[in-house]
Each structure stands twice: as structure tokens, then as C-alpha cells.
Amino acid sequence: MANECASQRTHADDAPDTRALVKANARYRHIIGNTPAIIYSSVPSGDFQLTFVSENASRVLGYEPWEMLDDPNFWFNHIHPDDTAAIFSSLAMLFVEDQKIYEYRFRTHDGSYLWMHDTLRLIRDAEGTPLEVIGLMTDITGRKQMEDTLQRQAEEQSALIEQLKMAQAQLMQSEKLASIGQLAAGVAHEINNPIGFVNANLNTLGNYVATLLEGIKLYQCVTNGSLPSSVAQSEMQAFEERADLQFLSEDVTELLAESNEGLQRVKNIVQSLKDFSRTGESNWQMADLHRGLDSTLNIANNELKYKVTIIKQYGELPMIKCLASELNQVFMNLLVNAAQAIQERGSVTIRTERCGQRVAVSISDTGHGIAPEHINRIFEPFFTTKPVGSGTGLGLSLSYGIIKKHGGDIHVSSEMGKGTTFRIELPIDPASAQPPSTASDEPGDAS
Structure with missing residues (x-):
């Protein structure tokens, strides 16, 4: 009887513990089954056959947990073929590192693939023997799609940037050609003048040569005795x-010197055109800014000489690393603008100096100046105060971009009725230069 009572007490005591355990187990299964991640376990060998799969697998992948447990090769058989090689080749490291993380595509029940982020953790016993593998699979398809979208956008942006760079290069070339086109008549005049008088000189020299040949022929007749001495003396x-x-000998010397001077002038203009355009040079090279300024002045000479006196105040400048043809374009824009700002007669002063690891070029004119309401807009693309058809409004904007590309600054100061000064500062070596000051980082900033 006593034993029976004791047995009844034991069963009575065990019932609450069992109920609590069942309740706790149900709660844990509910929590696990409603997490975003699929939790699973597998044997730590062979094909890693699954031994447990949380119930949310049916919601995420469309498979019932028992389907996944019954197939010993379920995990490997449902990984995208393109992703299996990377997993197989490194899975053995799980037993060295105790944890591996993979991202791969997993085939769902409807045949589509989801991107999964899978964290595998090796569980060992007290002696270090592998017991099982615990996995945590999270659906990252949305993130992957966003990454793909961002990648495509990045590629599209890169392509757009390349197109913009090409468009900018074409725009710069068009502006350069427009500048040369604007000055073409003047350049042609500068070349035609010396060519004209060289041509005239050659005609005169041709007549002189004919006269001298006549004299040589007469001299030969005298010396070979074909003419009587009295006749020869009279003919000579x-x-x-x-x-x-006497006049002929003096004039020949002058004509030859004048012709050489004219041909040298043509040669200088042609060389200036080559220096200005620097055709074929697209790489950064060491260049002499004074040579660039002089070649630009030669090209723009016809635009300047009738109303502008050029004053050069060149300092000692080192060679600088730059794209010389682009800087020449800046000089051309500023010099032509300076000339156009002068109504009748005036001067343009070009001053250069070294400022530590930077060089400065200032171009000042005595023109009409820039109105205060315009000075903050002069570097804007397509902004111009010139009459329609007289300017593109791109010269100063492109100049600003070129100077910034060289790591430099461009400042402008102006006073109505007195003139304008543009000051360009450039690093000697853009690669090793400190970042330029932010004082004029925005177009139109005046100093």
C-alpha cells in the first residue's frame, strides 16, 4: 500500500514538469518557425544530410520540412549548378575554421531560385569531435536584386560619364576650332602679307637674274674674241x-634679307599654330608657359595689333606638368576677350610669377570692365554679354574646367570703365600638389 501511494505521488509530481517541457518546446518551435531565417541541422559528413529543418522552410522555399529530411542529398541537389563548385571547393575548411558563410542560389518548390545567405556552424563535443552542423539560411534575393540594379546603374553612370567626357572633349575641340576660325582671317592676313612681298621680291629677283645672265653672256662674247674690241667696249x-x-647689287641684298624675314615670319606663325594646338599630344607633359603664351599671341596678333599694346612682364617660371594645348586655349580665350573689351586703344599686360610650388599667370586689360551683376556668372556655360552671334558663352566656362582639371584656380577682378584682371594659379606638378584653395571652387567667384 505504501509503495502504491509513493508511486502515485511520483506521477503527480512528474505531470507538471512534462507539461512545462512540452509547453516550452512548443514555444521554441513557434519562435524558430516564425523567424525570417530557416534554421537547420545536418550530419557533419558525407552529403550533409539534413536532420532538422524549421517549419518556416515551407513559407520561404515551398518545401515541407519532412520533404527536405527524407532526401539525403536535398541540400546539394537544390543549389544552383553555377554555385556548387565554389561551395564544394571550400566546404572542408568548415572543419578547420568551424564556421563558413556562403551566398548562393537555392531552387524553390516552383523551380525558381532565391539567393540565400547561409551561415554554417560546426558543433563539437567536449573532446572536439564533430557532432553536427547548424545552419542559418536567410533570403537575400531582394538585396541581390538591389545590388544588381545598383551595379547596372553604376555601369550606366560610368557609360554616361564617358559620354560626357567625350562630349566635353568635342566641345573643347569645337570651341578651339571656333577660336581659330574667328581668328582665321587674321592668321591668313598675317601669312599673306609676308608671302605677298616675298612673291614680289622673287619677281624682282627674277628680273635681276635675267639681267645678270645677259651680262654674263656679253662677258663671254668679249672674252672669247667674238666681238671686236671697239664694239665689245661699247656694248659693255x-x-x-x-x-x-651698283643699285642691283645693293637691292639684291635687301630683297634677300627682306624675303628671309618674311619667310621666317610665316614659319613662326605655322610653328605657333602647332604649339597652340599641340596636335597628337593628349598626355600630361612638361611645358613652358611662356612659349605657350607667345605662340598664342602670334596667332591672335591680327586681332590685337590694331588696338592693343601687349606688355609682357614675364618672371622666372619652371616647366610645369600640364596639357599644354588646353592651357593655350585658356590663354586664347582670355586674350581675345581682353581685346574685345577694349573699344579703341588700350593695353593688355601679361604677368607671370612663381609662388612656391605654384605658378601664376595674370592677364589684365584696360577695357570697359565687367558689370557687378555679371561677374558671378561669367564662368557659367552659355552665359555671354556679347551680341547674339558674337560668342558661344563657352569660352570662360571651358577655361574654368581646364584650370580646375589642372588642380589650379582662376580668379577675376574688375572695375567698370577701368579694366579686368584674370589671374590663373597652377601647381607645378598637379600629382604632388596640395588641393587648391576653396575660395573659388564655385564658378564666378571673384577675388
Whole structure:
């Protein structure tokens, strides 16, 4: 009887513990089954056959947990073929590192693939023997799609940037050609003038040569005795009076010197055009800014010489690393603008100096100046105060971009009725230079 009572007490005591355990187990299964991640376990060998799969697998993948447990190769058989090699080749490291993280595509019940982030953790016993593998699979398809979208957008942006760079390069080339086109008549005039008088000189020299050949022929007749001495003397005297050999010898010397000077002028203009455009040079090179300024002045000479006096105040400048043709374009824009700002007669002063690891070029004119309401807009693309058809409004905007590309600054100061000064500061070596000051980082900032 006593034993029976004791047995009844034991069963009575065990009932609450069992109920609590069942309740706790149900709560844990509910929590696990409603987490975003699929929790699973597998054997730590072979094909890693699944031994447990949380119930949310049916919601995420469309498979019932028992389907996944019954197939010993379920996990490997449902990984995208393109992703299996990377997993197989490194899965053995799980037993060295105790944890591996993979991202792969997993085939769902409807045949589509979801991107999964899978964290595998190796569980060992007290002696270090592998017991099981615990996995945590999270659906990251949305993130992958966003990454793909961002990647495509990045590629599209890169392509757009390249197109913009090409468009900017074409715009710069168009502006350069427009500048040369604007000055083409002047350049042609500068070349035609010396060519014209060289051509005239050659005609005169041709006549002189014909006269001298006549004299040589007459001299040969005298020396070989084909003419009587009295006739020869008379012919020689008549020739000397007709040819005016004294004047001829002096004029030939002058004509040759003048022709050489004219041809040198043409050569200088052609060289200036080559220096200005620097065709074929697209790489950064060491260049002499004074040479660039002089070549630009030669090209713009016809635009300047009738109303502008050029004052050069060149300092000692080192060679600088730059894109010389682009800087020449800046100089051209500023010099032509300076000339156009002068109504009748005035001067343009070009001053250069070294400022530590930077060089400065200032171009000042005595023109009409820039109105205060315009000075903050002069570097804006397509902004111009010139009449329609007289300017593109791109010259200063492109100049600003070129100077910034060189790591430099461009400042402008102006006073109505007195003139304008543009000051360009450039690093000697843009690669090793400190970042330029932010004082004029925005177009139109005046100093």
C-alpha cells in the first residue's frame, strides 16, 4: 500500500514538469518557425544530410520540412549548378575554421531560385569531435536584386560619364576650332602679307637674274674674241648703264634679307599654330608657359595689333606638368576677350610669377570692365554679354574646367570703365600638389 501511494505521488509530481517541457518546446518551435531565417541541422559528413529543418522552410522555399529530411542529398541537389563548385571547393575548411558563410542560389518548390545567405556552424563535443552542423539560411534575393540594379546603374553612370567626357572633349575641340576660325582671317592676313612681298621680291629677283645672265653672256662674247674690241667696249658700257649694277647689287641684298624675314615670319606663325594646338599630344607633359603664351599671341596678333599694346612682364617660371594645348586655349580665350573689351586703344599686360610650388599667370586689360551683376556668372556655360552671334558663352566656362582639371584656380577682378584682371594659379606638378584653395571652387567667384 505504501509503495502504491509513493508511486502515485511520483506521477503527480512528474505531470507538471512534462507539461512545462512540452509547453516550452512548443514555444521554441513557434519562435524558430516564425523567424525570417530557416534554421537547420545536418550530419557533419558525407552529403550533409539534413536532420532538422524549421517549419518556416515551407513559407520561404515551398518545401515541407519532412520533404527536405527524407532526401539525403536535398541540400546539394537544390543549389544552383553555377554555385556548387565554389561551395564544394571550400566546404572542408568548415572543419578547420568551424564556421563558413556562403551566398548562393537555392531552387524553390516552383523551380525558381532565391539567393540565400547561409551561415554554417560546426558543433563539437567536449573532446572536439564533430557532432553536427547548424545552419542559418536567410533570403537575400531582394538585396541581390538591389545590388544588381545598383551595379547596372553604376555601369550606366560610368557609360554616361564617358559620354560626357567625350562630349566635353568635342566641345573643347569645337570651341578651339571656333577660336581659330574667328581668328582665321587674321592668321591668313598675317601669312599673306609676308608671302605677298616675298612673291614680289622673287619677281624682282627674277628680273635681276635675267639681267645678270645677259651680262654674263656679253662677258663671254668679249672674252672669247667674238666681238671686236671697239664694239665689245661699247656694248659693255651700254650694259652697265642699263643694268645699274651698283643699285642691283645693293637691292639684291635687301630683297634677300627682306624675303628671309618674311619667310621666317610665316614659319613662326605655322610653328605657333602647332604649339597652340599641340596636335597628337593628349598626355600630361612638361611645358613652358611662356612659349605657350607667345605662340598664342602670334596667332591672335591680327586681332590685337590694331588696338592693343601687349606688355609682357614675364618672371622666372619652371616647366610645369600640364596639357599644354588646353592651357593655350585658356590663354586664347582670355586674350581675345581682353581685346574685345577694349573699344579703341588700350593695353593688355601679361604677368607671370612663381609662388612656391605654384605658378601664376595674370592677364589684365584696360577695357570697359565687367558689370557687378555679371561677374558671378561669367564662368557659367552659355552665359555671354556679347551680341547674339558674337560668342558661344563657352569660352570662360571651358577655361574654368581646364584650370580646375589642372588642380589650379582662376580668379577675376574688375572695375567698370577701368579694366579686368584674370589671374590663373597652377601647381607645378598637379600629382604632388596640395588641393587648391576653396575660395573659388564655385564658378564666378571673384577675388
